[in-house]
Amino acid sequence: MSNAAPPTQPQPGKRVEVAVGILLRGSQFLLGTRPAGKPYAGYWEFPGGKIEPGETVAQALLREFDEELGVAIDPASVEIWRTTEHDYEHAQVRLHWCKVRRWQGEFQMREGQQVAWQRLPTTVSPILPGAYPVLDALAQECLNDASTNSRA
Numbered sequence: 603m604s605n606a607a608p609p610t611q612p613q614p615g616k617r618v619e620v621a622v623g624i625l626l627r628g629s630q631f632l633l634g635t636r637p638a639g640k641p642y643a644g645y646w647e648f649p650g651g652k653i654e655p656g657e658t659v660a661q662a663l664l665r666e667f668d669e670e671l672g673v674a675i676d677p678a679s680v681e682i683w684r685t686t687e688h689d690y691e692h693a694q695v696r697l698h699w700c701k702v703r704r705w706q707g708e709f710q711m712r713e714g715q716q717v718a719w720q721r722l723p724t725t726v727s728p729i730l731p732g733a734y735p736v737l738d739a740l741a742q743e744c745l746n747d748a749s750t751n752s753r754a
């Protein structure tokens with residue numbers, strides 16, 4: 603038996619899989635603050651969380667939206683969009699980004715978080731570093747849409 607203490611640093615190669623929802627209302631998306639007690643508490647993030655063993659990305663997202671916001675996502679409206687990775691000092695994460703356009707219920711901030719509908723450029727800060735690549739991708743998509751429309 604080993605007396606080694608549990609690692610306090612993330613183990614190389616062990617990525618934590620995370621499901622993240624980009625809840626869309628027209629050109630706006632929802633951000634919330636990270637609750638007290640978590641790494642980067644108070645930073646703004648997209649709703650979501652770690653995928654539990656045996657869960658699909660969509661199942662994890664449905665559970666997290668219920669736990670954090672008290673709303674029910676329509677699974678048929680979950681569009682798995684892209685995957686990014688980010689290395690924090692507390693964890694190495696792989697983020698599965700999903701666009702969500704339909705949900706049911708009124709928002710209840712079940713973790714005491716603040717939420718805000720945002721459009722680009724965002725007006726809240728600070729935002730979790732791991733969310734920036736996706737904000738850039740959303741901005742790029744807006745630019746592409748604008749150029750397609752102007753050519754139509």
Ligand SMILES: Nc1nc2c([nH]c(=O)n2[C@H]2C[C@H](O)[C@@H](COP(=O)(O)OP(=O)(O)OP(=O)(O)O)O2)c(=O)[nH]1
Nearest residue numbers: 620622647648649650651652688693695730732733
């Ligand atoms: N929800 C969310 N997590 C993000 C974003 N960007 C980003 O780098 N992350 C990272 C931060 C965390 O290391 C990880 C999510 O883990 P978490 O600790 O918030 O997940 P959880 O809600 O399942 O937490 P817990 O139950 O273990 O307390 O993903 C984002 O926009 N939204």
